[in-house]
Amino acid sequence: MWSTTVVGAERVPRQGPVILAANHIGVVDGPLVHGCAPRGTHVLVKVEMFRGPVGAVLRAAGQIPVDRRNGRPALTAALAVLRRGGAVGIFPEGVRGRGDASSARAGVAWLAVASGAPVVPVAVLGTRRTGESVGHLPGLRRRLVVEFGEPVSLTDGEPLAGRQAVARAHERVGAALRTHVRAASERAGVPLPTDGPAAEI
Numbered sequence: 001m002w003s004t005t006v007v008g009a010e011r012v013p014r015q016g017p018v019i020l021a022a023n024h025i026g027v028v029d030g031p032l033v034h035g036c037a038p039r040g041t042h043v044l045v046k047v048e049m050f051r052g053p054v055g056a057v058l059r060a061a062g063q064i065p066v067d068r069r070n071g072r073p074a075l076t077a078a079l080a081v082l083r084r085g086g087a088v089g090i091f092p093e094g095v096r097g098r099g100d101a102s103s104a105r106a107g108v109a110w111l112a113v114a115s116g117a118p119v120v121p122v123a124v125l126g127t128r129r130t131g132e133s134v135g136h137l138p139g140l141r142r143r144l145v146v147e148f149g150e151p152v153s154l155t156d157g158e159p160l161a162g163r164q165a166v167a168r169a170h171e172r173v174g175a176a177l178r179t180h181v182r183a184a185s186e187r188a189g190v191p192l193p194t195d196g197p198a199a200e201i
Contacts, residue, residue: 003141008148009038017082017117021108023181024091025099025193026127027135033089033122036146042081043089044074075107082115096134099192101177109170118151121177123184130193145188149180
């Protein structure tokens with residue numbers, strides 16, 4: 001449907017647990033990351049999407065419903081996937097917006113610390129342009145870019161436990177994702193939207 005360029009897929013570990021942490025700007029980001037990843041992924045998707053035919057497809061594909069009011073069950077399910085050696089996709093920003101990763105929730109950091117899995121930052125570009133709503137579907141053949149970054153290991157350095165470990169992981173993952181998204185946008189010449197999210201469709 002779109003003219004999609006995939007960069008850096010070879011950076012995603014082919015075996016063992018891994019977390020793909022992507023920025024979030026539009027409604028097709030989840031399917032795009034899932035489709036462009038070089039291995040099967042279980043992506044955290046808001047629970048509202050698990051309705052009707054779309055919900056049936058999501059469940060059949062092994063995607064994980066997340067209730068943004070209480071994300072613990074989704075994180076528990078994602079941790080089980082990682083402990084089986086699987087791949088989990090997550091959008092640390094939590095909601096669609098500018099996609100610059102200027103704010104992020106700590107769920108991805110908790111998953112990384114609890115599982116020991118490396119985190120691969122993922123830049124998704126072009127799925128929403130300035131002025132388009134967060135529920136807008138990109139036009140046919142629009143140029144999209146998905147760029148996978150270098151894995152970030154959170155098990156190196158001074159060992160920390162509990163909240164300290166999660167806090168440090170949260171800081172490192174957030175910085176890595178922000179830097180990767182900004183650099184990928186500049187390399188591809190595909191800007192992030194400059195406005196906040198409009199009303200969802």
